[in-house]
Amino acid sequence: MYNVRLTHKEIDIQKIPEASRALREFVVSQSLSDYVFLRTCNRAEVYFIDDGVLPPNGFLFECGEEAFRHLLRVACGIESFVVGEGEILNQIREALEVAKKEGHCSAELARYFTDAIRVGRKARRLTRISRGKVSIVSLALEHLRGMLGDLTSKKFLVVGAGEIGTKVARALKNMNVEKILLSNRRYDKALRLASEVGGSAYRFSKLLDLVKEVDVIFCATSAPHLILTKDKLEVADHKLVVVDLSVPRNVEESIRELENVQLISFEDLAEKANLNMSQRMKEIKRVEEIINSELKKSKKDCLRNLYIYAERVRKKEVEKALRLLASEAPEKVINDLSVSLVKKLYHPLRKSQVVIQGGEND
Structure with missing residues (x-):
C-alpha cells in the first residue's frame, strides 16, 4: 500500500482545501483504479495499491509498513490536529464506504482500512487518549462556558448546516440552549436541521439582521471565501462572540479589532486543546505500543498467507x-x-512490502 499526503503537520491548516484539490488531480492524472481518498479539516490523503505511480511534488510519500503505520496512527487519533479526537474513525469509515460505492477499492485495500478502524477502537478502549474534551465542537463550547457562564439562556446563530454545523446545533440542543437560530445557503437544509433541534431557520439574506440579535455566532461552512467580514459585524452594538470552525476561514481575522466582537478561531481552540500535550504523551506511547503490536501481528499473518x-x-x-x-x-x-513459479510468486511478494521491510529477524 502507498500513501500520499499533506496534513496540518506539513502545511497551514487553511491550505488543506488547496492540497485536497491537487491530490484529486493527481488521482485523475495517474488513472488510479484502487484507492481511498481521505479528506478532513486537517488532512488530504490518498491511499492506493496501484504500482508504477510517481508521487506529486511537495507531498509526503510512504509505502509498505510505513504507509500502514501512518494509517493506524491516524485512526488512533494521534495524528489529529486535536490529539485523541474520535471523529476521525467515522471519517475513515465514510472514506472507505465512498471508495467501495464508487468502485475503486479492492478487498486488499479495504482490509487495511477495516484493520485500522479496529485498532483505532482498541486504542480508545485500552488507553485514555480520548478522555476529556477532544472534539473541536466540545472544546468550543467549553471555552464559551468559561467566558460566558451558563449558556442555556444565550442566543446562538449557527451558520452552516453541514457536518460541523449539525454537530454544533445538536450539542446546543443537548445542553438545553433555549434559542438556536440556523442559517444556510440552502434554506431547505437549515429547515431540516432547525426541525431536528427545535430551532428557527433563516435565509442567508437575513444574516446581517441576525447579527444584531444573537450572543454567539458559530460559522461552520465549506465556502472557499469569507462570509462574515469586519464591515458586516460592525453593526453589532452588544458583546458578540464569533467562533469560526470553517476550513478555509469564513470569518475575517480583522474583526478582532472591533470593540464589541471577540473571535475564536479553529487554531485558537486546537492550541488550547494541546496545551496539556505533556499529560497525553504517556497515552500516546501506549497507543504506539498497540500499533507496534498490530504491525508485528500483521507481518506474521502476511507471512503465513504467503506460505499458504x-x-x-x-x-x-x-x-x-x-x-x-x-x-x-x-x-x-x-x-x-x-x-511460471517466479511470475506467480513475484506479484504477491511485491505487494507484501510490510513483510519485506520487516527484516530477517521478524
Missing part, C-alpha cells in the same frame, strides 16, 4: 509439469515450471 499461497501454486505447477513430461522435453518443462 506459495504452497498452493507449487502443487498446481508440479501437477501441470508432470502431465507435460509425457509429451515434451524435460528441459523445457523444467524451464517453463521455474518461469
